Amino acid sequence: MEALDLFLNNHFSESLERLRPRVNESMYHALIYATVLEMQAMMTFQHDDISNAGNTMKSAQEVCQSQGITMSFSSINHILYSLFPFINLHAEVCYAECQLQRAALTFLQDENMVSFIKGGIKVRNSYLIYKDLHSLIKSHNCLKGPSHVHLEGGVSFGIGAFNLTLSLFPPRILKVLEFAGFSGDKEYGLSLLRDGATGMNLRSMLCALLLLCYYTFLTFILGTTEHQRPMLIFNTHQTSNAASLFHVLINVECHVMSPCYQAVALFEDGCKAQQAWKQFHHMCYWELMWCFTYKRAWKLAYFYADLLSQESRWSKAMYVYMKAAYLSMLPKEEARPFGEDEVELFRKVPTFKQKIAGKSPPTEKFAIRKARRYKATCPIRLPVPVLEMMYMWNGFSMISKRPELTEGMMQTLVDAERTLLESPENEYSVDDRCLIHLLKGLCFKNQGLLQAAEECFNKVLSSEKKIRFDHYLVPNSLVELSLLYVDQGRRDEAIKILHKAKQEISNPVAKSSLILHLQGLIQSFF
Template structure:
């Protein structure tokens, strides 16, 4: 998803032209070369096909060579350092500045492919060096642009006047992304990154995020992207290309984050209708539509999109089949099961579909496989609300929290599931299921402003942690949610202590890295509030 930003910043290119058009220009245009390579990389990352990855890597390498032809004929560091000291922007043409940006993007995307293709340490170091070199280029560009007043519209050089803030916006977006992302990595990963010259410092830049914040922040961080900035960036492109699939997709994502689910559904459907050549792009829309209908508790429609993904997309058959089973389990007793599917049988097939990417299993797949094991016995213990549990993993409660009607409806479903659990025979998994329902109910209550009740639900979980048999991930996540609740209501020190406890005292649980991302994001928020001396009234880590 990060790669789509490139298209938003290349004013030279239309969003809906054939790949053949790009291919014809890849040897003499850095924009066409990079965009063509980006499209192939996006395809590789959605198919995870080895040949697609190889093609994308080779094409990106060729794009880097094309960008090199337009760069200033000297080392980047020397050129920029000299320019900063001399304060003479005229040494760089506008084209050379663009070439530096495109070259840095090539490095970043080649690094991503390196990480995916091979998991050995040599590849990790090579990829890390590419990322570091890319970051250094963006940092030096930003220094240069700020030094000469380009930032925030103070343009003094005729060569960049026509482009307004395109260069500075693009550089600032990446400079935001690097330190923010690195600061959220688990300690063991940071040690490896420091080996190639990175630091996990949460320092420096606090400029506007670009559209990638719509995915990064909402799924892994504090639950809030900078929607206003994303809308501002998107508006002129959507006006110019109202049928541009990429722009319609981003528009749908913005509406989702704002809680305008019906409008989001319309945007994603428009996106699917806008082009028929690249089916993988439809799959991105199907994924979003699946969650939109989950938020609306329209289980049959959510099932429909999970089924489409399971049949057409290769990213994670485990996740798609698990979600199909999860939605079927949410059907009423008398509801018709499409295609004759049965949730128990689907859950039982999940472990056999496990996929490894770059030698590693996807965390979401590990989670789904572990949850599905309940159904392997002759007398399975049903999962209480598997679709709503996975919704938490993907930060969906931050979305419905903006819409009281959706939150009230979800709370009702959870209350009904709690009553059904009480009526069922007790099993060894009773405490796990009770704590899960209390976590999810606590989130709904928090967003509905019932703070005392939400606090009681979160507190219940960590007070009963010894009773939990398998779902140990609930404990640090309950501490996380309680900490955020405290910080949202002026109890910053208590919140920070709980975050540190969640971070330090719990290891080797499901989706640990994702939880660590959220903990680090909350700690970063707490630090920002402390430094600014103001209280942030809203947060959505959940």
């Protein structure tokens, strides 16, 4: 626990030094040591770091095997198992955690089908161990040793994480997984993680981190932002360093709840406080980029996109696309930072395409699709690429409580619409006008002008057959219209519209460009 505390307070080397002497004899020292290396690997995304973390986690698993029976309990009576030494139960939960983390590394490291099958087997084995341990603990047949609270915390973390993660899967996939024995109950998962986070056990900080990640990033990205926030959980895990992972996530939390000007100072302080792991900086850079985007400070937002494109390996295609997008928002006569040209940057975007767990991130695929427009010798510029990508990341909901920010976005859209009307017709004209209508509808909704918002969404729907490239505009307009109806208490109409949107998503052309939060919105209604 001391080593974890050091890690969360940015004393990374000291944390590893504290653990290293006993990694070959203690299952918990081995597990936490490997976990720290895995977190580093996932942030750096470097092949050597991923390989090193995988080997270390395998060694940790072997230590667990040497201290426990490491087999499924399905063939063992719980009463009989309660006679085994208490250390066996700890070995089981550590082994399950090793299996799960090795599976994650397998998905990141290799994209072939054999690796996916191996990773899937590790996930299933891990889940079965957690499930049997959970059943054993609930049956009250488990002898409670002095470290029982840590065992319960480990099981709460495992079962909670599985339930929460699986609940985010599309309903059809979730039904198949449940048929195979998995469980995807979101509320149950969250309750277990809350229990684990509020207790004083080895995994309490990990449970709190997972909750913070869920409430700050996932609910916001998927468009299913919830009102309940984990601020009280954070209070039980105070860390002294302002740039600790907890504080970074709490700053994101403040940003998500109300994008305020103070958020900029908070993230900048986070970057100054430590230099050991630059990957923590990247989380701050990403948030700072969006802070300045909401304020329409295009050059400052470009600066952070440029830093990310140079330092982060997670999605270079996205970062380069955002650099080009910000430059395209500047007046033609205005000098570009570092002498860069947006057309050349847009053309480079496809060259940075990558896959994570065998799949390209949806937003990255979308950026590549939009950047193709600049391949032509005389490209036709995108009207508002920054605002379009901002919508993909649910940004218009972020500024809904800041009237001055919404007003600024509306002014940008009005100017872009005027430019489109004054320009000669081309093959992208209808698509661009529909995009402007969709985004103006979101601004009207933020301003409480619901009738005007409805008219904008309907303008997109009336142009459905004329749209040639951006087919995602129709299902997204349907979803936004249905949410508008929900706000007005027109639930039956909203459900009818959502069913239509669901049919549009089944269209292969539309599916290729869908926005991330669209699936989350529809899932929450059905």
